[in-house]
Amino acid sequence: MQRQLPFFFLLTLTTALGLNSCQNRSISEENKSNLPGEGVTVTPTYVSLEERFQTEVVNIGLEKLGYKIGKMRELEPALMHTDLAEGGLDYTAAHWQQLGRKFYENSGGDQKLEKVGVIVDNAVQGYLIDRATAQKYEITNLEQLQDPEIAKIFDTDGDGKANLVGCNAGWGCETIINHHLEAYDLNATVEHESGKYFALMADVMARYRQDKPILYYTWTPLWTSSVLVPGQDVQWLEVPYTSLPKTSTSSANLDTTYQGKNLGFVTDKIMILANETFAQSHPSAIALMEQVQIPIADVSAQNQRLREGEDSASDIRRHAQTWVKEHEERFQQWLDNAQSKSGEAETGRQGKPMMIND
Structure with missing residues (x-):
């Protein structure tokens, strides 16, 4: 005969399970509302x-x-810094510490903006030419373009001057390139092509495929150095000496060498920059931003995927999600550390540890 459980026991068990379920649901809802960024x-x-x-x-x-x-908003550097300072935007992960110094100071500096952390370190900039031309004419230094005969090698529009593909008008690198041309006495023989950089680089790539001489500026992290590989396809040009505009860099760090060559640009740091009011109001967000670091090789590799056609917003989001998954343990530690800051200013409450897969 099948044994029957007493009715009182069943009633007690059912009530306990129901209460436990309600309690768990209440805890879950409470934890969800305790996140520091809620609302x-x-x-x-x-x-x-x-x-x-x-x-x-x-x-x-x-x-x-x-x-x-x-x-998210894509803006020119000057406007980006101004809008950040005025509170129309909250943060950027694309502030170059040295290259963007003028934009930072002109937007109010430390009074309105806060430099939070370095997200990409050892960013390099400089001038390159194709290796075949470098070896044929023994060109190693930008100063050699003072010679009209050398400069003419890189003439693409028939005016006798070398055409140097530079960067967009209004960017910090434009100021430095123009300064270099004046400081190294190159204005008479070199023309700075400043326009839509990636359209100009498409022409550089086409010339290279046709075995024609190329002369261009680039930076890292960027896909250009994955396609035209320094030391293999192209060669960095040295500058005769370091000369930088006073507004482009601080005097505290003028190290412009890379792999033993003076490239003329300070090795830079790409920083997270936040609006000062936002930074003071959201310590958990700032604590996260202080920790996030991405190897420069990872950014360059992702940029190459952009060039290969994976350039939609959803593509880039997927790239970021994959990177987070591949660095799950480190990312989780960043979250835990940031979560511990909750309550200092934004909510005054203790939140649950957030898991990457939540």
Whole structure:
């Protein structure tokens, strides 16, 4: 005969399970509402599509802390810094410490902006020419372009001057390139082509495929050095001596050498920059931003995927999600550390540890 459980026992068990279920649901709901970013929308900004990847990595962390990400804005450097300072934007993961110094100071500096952390270190800039031309004419230094015969090798429009593909008008690198041309007495023989950089680089790539001489400026991290590999396809040019505009860099660090060559540009740091009011109001967000670091090789590799066609917003978001998954343990530690800051200013409450897969 099948043994029957007493009715009182069944009633007690059912009631206990129901209470436990309600309690768990209550705890879950409470934990969800205890996230430090609950109810806060964050608006990020960047300069070029190639910087959206590192921005998305930060966004993923902010979302785990409860923040909602507003529409990201792609802006020119001067406007980006101004809008950040005025509070129309909250943060960027694309501030170059030295290259963007003028934009930072002109937007109010430390009074309105806060340098939070270095997200990409050892960013390099400089001038390159194709290796075949470098070897044929023994060109190693930008100063050699003072010679009209050498400069003419890189003439692409028939005016007798070398055509140097530079960077967009209004960018910090434009100022430095123009300064170099004057400081090294190159204005008479070299023309700085300043326009839409990636359109200009498409022409550089086409000339290279046709075995024609090329002369261009670039920076890292960027896909250009994956396609035209320094030391293999192209060669860095040295400058005769270091000369930089006073507004472009601080005098505290003028190390412009890379792999034993003086490239003329300070080895830079790409930083996360936040609006000062936002930074003071959201310590958990700032604590996360202080920690996020992405190897320069990872950014360059992602940029190459952009060039190969994976350049939609959803593509870049997927790239960032994959990077986070591949660095799960480190990312989780960043979240835990940031979560420990909750309550200092934004909510006054203790939140639960957020897991990457939540």
